[in-house]
Structures are given as structure tokens and as C-alpha cells.
Amino acid sequence: MRIAEWIQATIAPPIVDIYALARQYDRPGQPLINMGQGIPDMMPPAPCLAALADRLADPALHRYGPDQGLPELREALAADYRRRLGVRLDPEREIIITAGANHGFVLALLALVQPGERVVLGAPYYFNHLMALQLLGMTGVEWPLTVRGDRFVLDLDGLAPRLAAGAAGVVCVNPNNPTGAVFGAEDMSGVMAACVRRGVPLFYDEVYSLIAFGEEPAGHPYAFAGGREHTIILGSFSKLFGLTGWRVGYIIAPPPVVEQMMKAQDTTVICAPVAGQALAAECLRRCPDYPAAYCRELGRRVRRLSAAVCDIPALTWREPAGALFTMLPYRHPEPSRQLAARLVREAGVMVIPGAAFGASGEGHLRISFGSSDEATIAEAGRRLARFFTEDRNRSDRNRTAAPGAGGRQAEDLGVGGAPGDADPC
Ligand SMILES: Cc1ncc(COP(=O)(O)O)c(C=O)c1O
Structure with missing residues (x-):
């Protein structure tokens, strides 16, 4: 075959x-x-598991649900966004519940990127983002982070030339996998402005949105001019409430994009797992600060x-x-x-x-x-x-035993921190 x-x-x-x-x-x-x-x-929070257990005899939990996701979960997500960010979302037109954020990224690419096009990946990147691009006949272009002190930070100067070379979008994971960096308002306003200038979407992966322990909160793209029109938010309940096995995430996007993505949603999963959606809704409503x-x-x-x-x-x-x-x-x-x-x-x-x-x-x-x-x-x-x-x-022993042979040091190979990196240890 x-x-x-x-x-x-x-x-x-x-x-x-x-x-x-x-x-x-x-x-x-x-x-x-x-x-x-x-x-x-x-x-997952115990009261939410108990609430789910009480609902398990409901036949609706075991059948297909609405393609776009349970209204109760979309409404709970909209309420959470309003409470945390002061953003009013339309749960009918701007939200799709997905089978996790990886699934959401595939829907987003199908809706907004053509086979053969390039997408900029903040790098080191999350490998499933590259894999999704490759599976769909698209190419990932690395946009390397840089280091300031003991932290990874965005290199905004490196973004413009990659976009000018014809990229069809930018992927940013914030808080970041794999580095643990959190990009604040100043950085994110730069990324957003670059996307708006070129008229390309920002695929903003906020899977770790509430998992931050530094001083500066993550900058949300909707805070900046043109952000709402140019951003596809890829989110998930996996990491926030310990729900990795339930496969529930979300997309927030402009209504015309949502409308097109529903074709890919219906074709790939029909709907996200319904019992998992009910559990995520319980988590958002009962334990938002978990x-x-x-x-x-x-x-x-x-x-x-x-x-x-x-x-x-x-x-x-x-x-x-x-x-x-x-x-x-x-x-x-x-x-x-x-x-x-x-x-x-x-x-x-x-x-x-x-x-x-x-x-x-x-x-x-x-x-x-x-x-x-x-x-x-x-x-x-x-x-x-x-x-x-x-x-x-x-x-060291090998080098002493055989001077000049096999004694090349790690430092000679130039791996590890860049010269001049501050190491606080
Ligand atoms: C940055 C990032 N995006 C997406 C995912 C996948 O999330 P989900 O379980 O919602 O598919 C992960 C999982 O590790 C991740 O680290």
C-alpha cells in the first residue's frame, strides 16, 4: 500500500x-x-467530579452533542473571559469547543492556511504545532527566542523579516511550552502589531493561560489594536483542571472563521466528548480559581x-x-x-x-x-x-590517559548557554 x-x-x-x-x-x-x-x-476538583457523577444517568451525556459544543460550556467560558479579562464573547458565534487544543490548531490551519504556505513558529516550538503543519502540507519557519538574564524572551526584531518573506501566520504559545517563559503586554503588543500590519492571523495558544507564577501576567492579544480581528485563540481545559484524558479545549475566533471551521469540526470529531464538556463546565462554574x-x-x-x-x-x-x-x-x-x-x-x-x-x-x-x-x-x-x-x-580520566585524543570539551563544542549569558547560580 x-x-x-x-x-x-x-x-x-x-x-x-x-x-x-x-x-x-x-x-x-x-x-x-x-x-x-x-x-x-x-x-480535577472533587466537587466537580461529584457534580458530573450526578449527571451520568442523563442520556444526553452519552450521545452526540451540538457540533459547536455544549451551550453551558461556551457560556461558562464566555463568563470566565468576562470576569478575568473584561472581554465580552458571543458564545453562539465566536466559540467552538474542540477535542483539545491540538485538535483546535488543526481546525484553525484548515480554515486559514493553504497547503504549501509557511507559518512562523516561535521557537523552540511545541512539536505538535510543527507536526500539524507538516501533515497538512504546510511548512513551519522557526523564529527563535532569545535570552535576557536567566529568561527566554521574544526577539521582536526577528519576526518582521519572517513575515515579510511571505508567512501566512504566526504561532505563539503563552505561557510557553517548552521554555516556561511568559510574554507580557509589551512583547505581545509587538507580535500583534506585526500580524496586523501584514494582515495575517496570530494563532495564540493559551493552553497554560492560568498557570503562571511570575510577577508579570501574560499579555492577551485582545488588549491590542486589531487583536480581536486577527487572533485565533487556542485553549484547553487539559492543564488547568487536570483533564488531559477528557480531551476538551476551545477555539475563540471571529464569526466568519468559526463558520468555516465548523466544516472541519463536523468532519473530524462531530463534537468534542460530551461528558468531558460537562465536566469542564462544572469546573469553570464551580472552581474557576482552582x-x-x-x-x-x-x-x-x-x-x-x-x-x-x-x-x-x-x-x-x-x-x-x-x-x-x-x-x-x-x-x-x-x-x-x-x-x-x-x-x-x-x-x-x-x-x-x-x-x-x-x-x-x-x-x-x-x-x-x-x-x-x-x-x-x-x-x-x-x-x-x-x-x-x-x-x-x-x-577527565580519558583525557589524562590519552592526551590529545578524545579530550574535546563541551565548552569547545559551543553547546549550552550563549556567551555572556548570566547564570544566577
Ligand atoms: C502548548 C500546547 N498546546 C497544546 C497542547 C495540547 O493540549 P490538549 O490536551 O488540549 O490537546 C499541549 C499539551 O502538552 C501544549 O503543551
Whole structure:
């Protein structure tokens, strides 16, 4: 059977690869520490689960629902937007409930980008965004973040030339996966202005919208001139309420775009899982501030991780302000895929190689603190410290044994932080 070219040219899902490797790790007494995938470890709020349980005998929960999503969820989302951002949405014309934000991105691309066109991806990018583009015969153009102090920031000067070269849209994830950066109002106004000037859509992924623990809130595109007309919001309940398995997200877009996207919605899923939609509506109505408590816990984990990393000279700290991740440059000669595989096998710690997030991710490791408590993070820190120390000692011994041979240092290879990067450790 012939396999279509576009799917063959699409990259393989990196998480699947790293899980396959993790399954081979088997050391009694030392379980693998999973700091790979971005899964929050909290349960959905208990009162909302109880409310859902009370509704399970309702036949409507087990049948197709309206294509666009349950009205109660669209209305709850509109009410949440009004409360938090002062934005009035029309739940009838501006919102579609999707089977998660990944599904939403595919609908958005089908509606707004033609096969063969290019889309700018803030990079390191979320790999499923690149995969969606590739599957649809489109191309991703990397727009690398830059580093200020110990944080990743947007490089606004780098955006205009990429748009001028004919890109059909821009993808921005805020708070950011994989770096944990949060882009504030000043940055987002620059991105929005660039999109409005070129008349192209901003695909704004706000999957981690309420998961922020830094001082500066994320800048929302609707706050800027032309933002509402030029933005497709891609959101999700996965990370905010611990609902990753229910597959419920949303799109907010201008009505004419929503109208067209409904063709793709009906063809791909008909409607998002109905019981999951009911649970998401319960969460928004009953426990809108639930993510805030989880953020306080995440803040403690970040401090624990930062202390552990500061004791490891091979790693450079990057301060996350949101999402579930930090992305650390390393000083080590191996490419990130090789290094991450060895960390699973030899240290029992699973992280995601930076190369999975594009060329600008190479030389980094993405570490998730979404599903490891403080004690587990401390243990992961000890294992990483041991690994890098032993590795360093081994290469020192090899260099002494064979001067001039195999003694090339990580620093020589230029991987890791850019020259002049401030490392607060
Ligand atoms: C940036 C980003 N967008 C989208 C998704 C997928 O979200 P959902 O579960 O709603 O499909 C993820 C999941 O990790 C993500 O990190």
C-alpha cells in the first residue's frame, strides 16, 4: 500500500520515542523519575467530579452533542473571559469547543492556511504545532527566542523579516511550552502589531493561560489594536483542571472563521466528548480559581528545582514564569537526543531532548515539574548531579590517559548557554 508523502515527511512524535526508551529502564529499587511529558499531577476538583457523577444517568451525556459544543460550556467560558479579562464573547458565534487544543490548531490551519504556505513558529516550538503543519502540507519557519538574564524572551526584531518573506501566520504559545517563559503586554503588543500590519492571523495558544507564577501576567492579544480581528485563540481545559484524558479545549475566533471551521469540526470529531464538556463546565462554574492553588505548588517545585540545578555545573538555570517546564542549556558534548537517552538509561531521569523542539532547542533539555513533587525533584537533582559528575570524571580520566585524543570539551563544542549569558547560580 502506498503511504502518502506528507505523512511520511512528518516528524515522529518525540514523546512516544522517549516513552519507548523509558519502558526499557528497569532498575529495582530505583524507579524512573518522569520529568518528561507536561501532565499536571492534580485531580480535577472533587466537587466537580461529584457534580458530573450526578449527571451520568442523563442520556444526553452519552450521545452526540451540538457540533459547536455544549451551550453551558461556551457560556461558562464566555463568563470566565468576562470576569478575568473584561472581554465580552458571543458564545453562539465566536466559540467552538474542540477535542483539545491540538485538535483546535488543526481546525484553525484548515480554515486559514493553504497547503504549501509557511507559518512562523516561535521557537523552540511545541512539536505538535510543527507536526500539524507538516501533515497538512504546510511548512513551519522557526523564529527563535532569545535570552535576557536567566529568561527566554521574544526577539521582536526577528519576526518582521519572517513575515515579510511571505508567512501566512504566526504561532505563539503563552505561557510557553517548552521554555516556561511568559510574554507580557509589551512583547505581545509587538507580535500583534506585526500580524496586523501584514494582515495575517496570530494563532495564540493559551493552553497554560492560568498557570503562571511570575510577577508579570501574560499579555492577551485582545488588549491590542486589531487583536480581536486577527487572533485565533487556542485553549484547553487539559492543564488547568487536570483533564488531559477528557480531551476538551476551545477555539475563540471571529464569526466568519468559526463558520468555516465548523466544516472541519463536523468532519473530524462531530463534537468534542460530551461528558468531558460537562465536566469542564462544572469546573469553570464551580472552581474557576482552582488553577491558582496548583500554581502556588508549582512555584515551590520551581524553587526546589532551581536549587538542585544550581549545584550542577553542567546545567544553566533558566527561570520559568509559567506552564510546567523549564528548558535548560547544558555544557556537555553529546547532542540532546543522545544525552536524554543516557539520562533515562544511566540516571533514571526522563526529560525531553531540546532537539525535539526544533534546531533552536538543541543544546537544551526540557524538564517538566508538572508531575513530580518537591521530594521527587530533589531526588532527580541528586541523580542528575551524580550523572554529570561521573561523566566529567570519566572524560577527565580519558583525557589524562590519552592526551590529545578524545579530550574535546563541551565548552569547545559551543553547546549550552550563549556567551555572556548570566547564570544566577
Ligand atoms: C502548548 C500546547 N498546546 C497544546 C497542547 C495540547 O493540549 P490538549 O490536551 O488540549 O490537546 C499541549 C499539551 O502538552 C501544549 O503543551
